Amino acid sequence: MSDPRPDRPAGWVLGHVAGAPVVLARSWVLAAVVLTLVFAPSVRKWTGGGGALPYVVALVFVVLLFASVLVHELAHGLVGRSRGQQPHAFVLTLWGGHTTFGGAAASPATSALVAVVGPVANLVLAAAFLLIADRAAPDGTLLQTVLRAGALANGFVGLFNLVPGLPLDGGRILEAVVWAASGDRHRGTVAAGWTGRVVAVGVLLAALVRPWLAGVSPDLGTVAWSALIGAFLWSGASAAVRGGRTGRAVAALTLERVGRPAAVVGARTSLAQVRATAAAADVAEVVVLAPDGRPAAYVDTEAAGRVPADLAGTTDVLAVSTPLPVGAVVDGTLRGDALLQALSTASAHGPVVAALVDGRVAALVRTRDVVAALRG
Structure with a gap:
């Protein structure tokens, strides 16, 4: 996700790209541990092995996943810089990552372009992982399994981020469309924020309704994850609505x-x-x-x-x-x-x-x- 806020959270600076630091937030460690524990049982089924191997493979997959998130954020920043929007920081966090900029995009076209390149980068990675898995990796090997999992994860991240609701990149694209149509950036922000609230509720409902339609009980783990993701999306969408309203009030200040x-x-x-x-x-x-x-x-x-x-x-x-x-x-x-x-x-x-x-x-x-x- 791209964000015009100039603030930078505390964390470890891994390096600099395009004049901006790449920051690994402390919350990432928690995410890495939790995701490794979540993926390890699936890896054990794939490999049939025990001991530390499933956890090592799961950790490798998690690092690969966050590397894909970094590519997503770098795409935002590099395209933003080419359009006159200087990135302030690339941050990897508990929830994935975000790119902060020193100021907002100057036009709807720039805002939409900066937003869309992140998901596109993930979709390109998904295609690359799948191609390597099918053409270069030996069939039935652990390497092929990890590559296919990486393709699936990148495909999901790319497509999910294109959903038209803030704080997702698709919401930034919707904001740009409304901005271009109405001439009012802040109206676009409010509209995309309300859509993001609908998406947040939809994520939780999907975890509850789909099993009910299939005649089975909802998986508590899936419901819990959906609730966490929905809460994160609702928080970001609500902040966007408030920010859009405040921005409109600031623009009208005389x-x-x-x-x-x-x-x-x-x-x-x-x-x-x-x-x-x-x-x-x-x-x-x-x-x-x-x-x-x-x-x-x-x-x-x-x-x-x-x-x-x-x-x-x-x-x-x-x-x-x-x-x-x-x-x-x-x-x-x-x-x-x-x-x-x-x-x-x-x-x-x-x-x-x-x-x-x-x-x-x-x-x-x-x-x-x-x-x-x-x-x-």
């Missing part, structure tokens, strides 16, 4: 949505003058300018409201104001992710930021208003 229009006054203004200025401008927020024109403070409306009218003329505006730290300003002409990034940087100085348009204070932006806008 000063008009999160800013509160503000008037400006000088530092020597009385509260009575502040009230008159705010009333004339029909705004509730007032910013106090320093002598050099920099926004230095904003009027605390609650504190100002507690001052009686007969004292407002003698009350200095700074007595009811909260300082604005240097740097707590943002360019009010920015939109979408650029505005969010600027607000994130400026809000490090405090929860209230002054927005400037053409060098003049236009509004105040409070962190809680931004959070509310993103939550929709």
